[in-house]
Amino acid sequence: MKMNKFTDCFCRYEARPGAFVAALVLGAMTIIPSGRADETCSSPYLTRIEGQEEFVYVWTLGVENLGDGSDKLVVVDVKPGSRNYGKVIYSYSVGGRHEAHHGGFTDDRRQLWLAGLESSKIFIFDVHSEPARPTYVKTIDRFEQLTGGVAGPHGAYALPGRVLVPCLSNSRDKGGRSALVEFNNEGDYIATHWLPTKDNQRGVVGAEFADGYCYDARVLPRKNVMLSTSFTGWNNYTRDFDDLVKDAEAMKNFGSSMVLWNFHTRQPKKVFQVPGVPLEVRWAWGDKHNYAFTATALGSKLWLCYEDENGEWQTKEVADIGGKGGVLPADISLSADDRTLFVDCFGDGKCRVFDVTNPRQPRQIYEKTIGKQLNMVSQSWDGKRLYFTSSLLAHWDKGGENNDQFLRAYGWNGKELMPKFQLDFTALKLGRPHHMLFGSTKVGN
Amino acid sequence: MRILKTLKSNPTMRQPSIFAAVTIAFAVASAPLLGADSGRTGRFDFDSPVPGTYALPVLKMAADGEVLDSAGRKLRLEQLTHGRITVLSFIYTRCASAGACPHATGVLNQLHRLSEGDSAMAKEMRLVSMSFDPEHDTPERMAAYSAWAGSRTNAAEWHFLTSRSKGVLQPVLDAYGQVVTAKANPNAAGGPLNHTLRVYLIDRQGRIRNIYSSGTLDVRLVMADVKTLMLEGREPSTNR
Numbered sequence: 001m002k003m004n005k006f007t008d009c010f011c012r013y014e015a016r017p018g019a020f021v022a023a024l025v026l027g028a029m030t031i032i033p034s035g036r037a038d039e040t041c042s043s044p045y046l047t048r049i050e051g052q053e054e055f056v057y058v059w060t061l062g063v064e065n066l067g068d069g070s071d072k073l074v075v076v077d078v079k080p081g082s083r084n085y086g087k088v089i090y091s092y093s094v095g096g097r098h099e100a101h102h103g104g105f106t107d108d109r110r111q112l113w114l115a116g117l118e119s120s121k122i123f124i125f126d127v128h129s130e131p132a133r134p135t136y137v138k139t140i141d142r143f144e145q146l147t148g149g150v151a152g153p154h155g156a157y158a159l160p161g162r163v164l165v166p167c168l169s170n171s172r173d174k175g176g177r178s179a180l181v182e183f184n185n186e187g188d189y190i191a192t193h194w195l196p197t198k199d200n201q202r203g204v205v206g207a208e209f210a211d212g213y214c215y216d217a218r219v220l221p222r223k224n225v226m227l228s229t230s231f232t233g234w235n236n237y238t239r240d241f242d243d244l245v246k247d248a249e250a251m252k253n254f255g256s257s258m259v260l261w262n263f264h265t266r267q268p269k270k271v272f273q274v275p276g277v278p279l280e281v282r283w284a285w286g287d288k289h290n291y292a293f294t295a296t297a298l299g300s301k302l303w304l305c306y307e308d309e310n311g312e313w314q315t316k317e318v319a320d321i322g323g324k325g326g327v328l329p330a331d332i333s334l335s336a337d338d339r340t341l342f343v344d345c346f347g348d349g350k351c352r353v354f355d356v357t358n359p360r361q362p363r364q365i366y367e368k369t370i371g372k373q374l375n376m377v378s379q380s381w382d383g384k385r386l387y388f389t390s391s392l393l394a395h396w397d398k399g400g401e402n403n404d405q406f407l408r409a410y411g412w413n414g415k416e417l418m419p420k421f422q423l424d425f426t427a428l429k430l431g432r433p434h435h436m437l438f439g440s441t442k443v444g445n
Numbered sequence: 446m447r448i449l450k451t452l453k454s455n456p457t458m459r460q461p462s463i464f465a466a467v468t469i470a471f472a473v474a475s476a477p478l479l480g481a482d483s484g485r486t487g488r489f490d491f492d493s494p495v496p497g498t499y500a501l502p503v504l505k506m507a508a509d510g511e512v513l514d515s516a517g518r519k520l521r522l523e524q525l526t527h528g529r530i531t532v533l534s535f536i537y538t539r540c541a542s543a544g545a546c547p548h549a550t551g552v553l554n555q556l557h558r559l560s561e562g563d564s565a566m567a568k569e570m571r572l573v574s575m576s577f578d579p580e581h582d583t584p585e586r587m588a589a590y591s592a593w594a595g596s597r598t599n600a601a602e603w604h605f606l607t608s609r610s611k612g613v614l615q616p617v618l619d620a621y622g623q624v625v626t627a628k629a630n631p632n633a634a635g636g637p638l639n640h641t642l643r644v645y646l647i648d649r650q651g652r653i654r655n656i657y658s659s660g661t662l663d664v665r666l667v668m669a670d671v672k673t674l675m676l677e678g679r680e681p682s683t684n685r
Contacts, residue, residue: 044660045658047624047641107641107658108622108624108641110624160643160656160660160661161622161643161656162504162656184505185622186505186622188505190502190503190504191500221661222487222488222491223490224489224491262494264494264661264666265494265499266500287487444639
């Protein structure tokens with residue numbers, strides 16, 4: 001496995017100063033983000049935890065008349081051997097319901113930023129001082145004014161000394177035109193980068209596909225590229241799903257593009273047409289693996305974005321997910337060795353596992369029903385543990401007895417998922433669990 | 446090499462093997478890398494941007510604090526973060542982790558060498574290497590580096606700084622967001638301190654305009670950013 005090889009090399013250089021000099025002289029020094037542990041889809045700029053994760057932080061949507069009804073950060077103990085293993089050990093309610101969605105750490109891993117899609121607020125916690133009991137620090141609550149009219153902060157992605165916040169909407173029409181926003185690690189606004197549109201092409205190739213939508217954004221540092229995907233605006237994601245799908249006009253307002261950016265200059269370079277709402281971006285980690293996967297939620301397809309033999313970036317549909325009819329693939333997680341892709345499908349609650357050793361020909365090798373609905377998946381760096389949660393959006397989750405709200409942990413042995421523990425977030429009066437992030441008392445460089 | 450002779454003759458050097466390794470890296474690392482200034486490397490496999498074609502927004506103000514120069518004189522750090530375009534790197538000389546301080550110092554060294562042949566850059570840029578290990582990185586220790594850098598008479602300023610104590614240093618580190626913690630094992634490979642690699646680009650008005658870490662600290666990118674700020678002239682140009 002190439003990445004392990006390079007990680008080993010890095011360790012050897014660290015152990016012997018003479019070797020490090022040789023590395024510098026030869027220009028062969030390769031810095032791999034420590035690679036010791038952590039979640040596989042975290043930012044390459046993020047300080048890594050060492051060893052196995054000890055906590056799972058769960059950004060949870062409040063539910064009216066359930067517990068305190070507020071969105072909250074829930075901490076689950078997953079430290080091996082802990083008497084509290086698999087239990088909720090702490091929660092902090094932020095007050096009110098904000099459509100808790102995604103979050104992320106600052107690059108030094110001292111703060112956890114949690115975004116609210118509906119209220120456009122970002123809640124900042126100190127996870128360094130006491131990782132088992134994160135301390136609320138402050139809220140960025142004038143997001144739309146600060147950013148020049150951007151709305152719907154989707155998550156937080158660590159960059160050196162700053163945080164990138166991909167967003168879903170805007171304050172002018174609450175539609176899908178949106179932007180990438182940057183803050184420094186102190187939470188002060190830095191810049192806004194609007195997605196290109198046909199009316200504001202910003203010099204991109206493929207401007208005819210520029211629809212202005214945004215969802216995820218992630219960086220491949222080695223190639224100085226960033227890839228963003230597309231979803232829909234505030235008007236749609238705050239609307240009841242059954243009602244929304246009956247509105248043909250509203251259903252036209254979904255993204256069908258991905259944008260490749262020059263990361264250093266933050267300039268969009270090329271727009272790709274990717275029909276059916278491409279969501280999460282997962283760059284491969286291998287040192288020569290110049291590609292990323294995404295899954296289209298409405299198209300039920302796996303897509304590959306890759307650099308071709310001429311150095312040009314391209315996209316290609318590479319696999320069906322779930323056959324005819326669509327299964328609403330939501331989150332995906334690529335293993336650290338770039339061989340296995342886990343695909344969570346909200347529609348039928350299944351996790352489908354693909355062998356992506358050949359990224360152009362993914363092959364489904366396994367599937368398992370995790371619950372009646374399924375959204376997020378977080379995978380440990382060694383590929384042995386996966387954590388799943390259920391909630392998609394407050395207004396889009398299933399109703400009645402299908403409104404299964406859980407965190408379920410599984411072991412993966414390369415062939416099948418084996419249950420480890422589960423938490424019923426409704427019975428615990430916590431709410432709808434969404435994004436998960438790993439925490440630990442052991443944090444390295 | 447002159448720097449090695451200087452160091453060997455200096456009785457304050459307690460860890461010759463690691464220190465010498467770092468020093469050798471100083472002296473030799475830049476030569477082959479400089480040859481690749483216009484080219485790609487495995488780590489930075491892309492073309493560098495054209496200076497002046499993109500914006501570098503203000504991240505925050507560069508913090509002030511009391512520091513010691515390599516002669517042991519007290520200075521305010523803001524004296525060295527204003528008036529020129531400053532590339533500031535936090536380091537410690539006991540660091541033997543290839544991708545950390547030696548890499549950062551190697552990049553500053555490349556910038557220093559490049560400035561020898563670029564009078565505008567030599568005049569408008571300043572390099573600062575600031576230790577976060579004041580107990581070991583004494584002014585005398587930093588002076589060895591300073592003397593070596595000073596041998597390039599036509600190059601940009603390069604200052605090597607340290608602090609009186611950890612207590613004086615810590616507010617500066619906090620303000621910059623430079624995380625430093627002691628490793629549980631002080632004899633750990635790579636050196637005794639955990640730290641995030643941080644290099645700061647600061648404009649003439651003392652505002653941080655970029656922060657580089659291991660994934661972005663490419664001399665070509667830093668050069669492009671320095672020249673972008675040079676092209677701005679003396680008027681602020683931000684999107685704040």
